[in-house]
Amino acid sequence: MKTLVAPRILLAEDEEAMRTYLARALTNAGYEVCAVESGVAALPLLESGDFDLLVSDIVMPEMDGIELAQHCAEISPRTKVMFITGFAAVSLRASREQPSAKVLSKPFHLRDLVLEVERMFENAREAQP
Template identity: 70%
Template sequence: MIRILLAEDDRVMREYLTRALERSGYAVSAVDRGTAAMPLLENERFDLLLTDIVMPEMDGIELAQKASEIAPDMRVMFITGFAAVTLKAGKQVPQAKVLSKPFHLRDLVLEVDRLFEAENAGFN
């Protein structure tokens, strides 16, 4: 099963995203800030870091950079509602996918599915 670490400071958004991804067959561990994600990254294996960019204590870009040191094969997808932040994320973590808010939950699941299509094809 593909494991996703979700870092999103908005509780309602975090719950919606978790439910949508779990319904689609993903295992999700959700935290409310980047600093809470670090111990999980150090002690567990995740296939995808799905993170908001603008969060207190540690933003999603810094989290993604630290995560790539710990788990270089883990994929990264940013979610944000700020266009300027999207540009910054693209420059600092160029291999990451950026999904701009607002988005439909179905679009998020489709993007995550696309990231793992090759691996999922082997399980069918």
């Protein structure tokens, strides 16, 4: 009998309240979540951990989410990427530079986040041979 393992999500969000809400919603939905405050803090976790999904704010100090996603593609190419942002122009840039990434625009309901994450994992399962 195969044991189901909860998908692992790395969450990078610089705003503490938002990070807490997102992490709680994803944990309550059954995911294993590691939440950090910056792209710089996320990098070593990507290098040492095995994450199924990176959920990253785009606009963060030191290293933005797009740069983090580029590092993620090199370090852990099988990790999917979802961006969250409150800036429409930044959302367009993310779509151009990371076309396979999902972009979720703020404000959004936590239910919408969980549904999008579930959809990403469903699509990945369907794509497997």
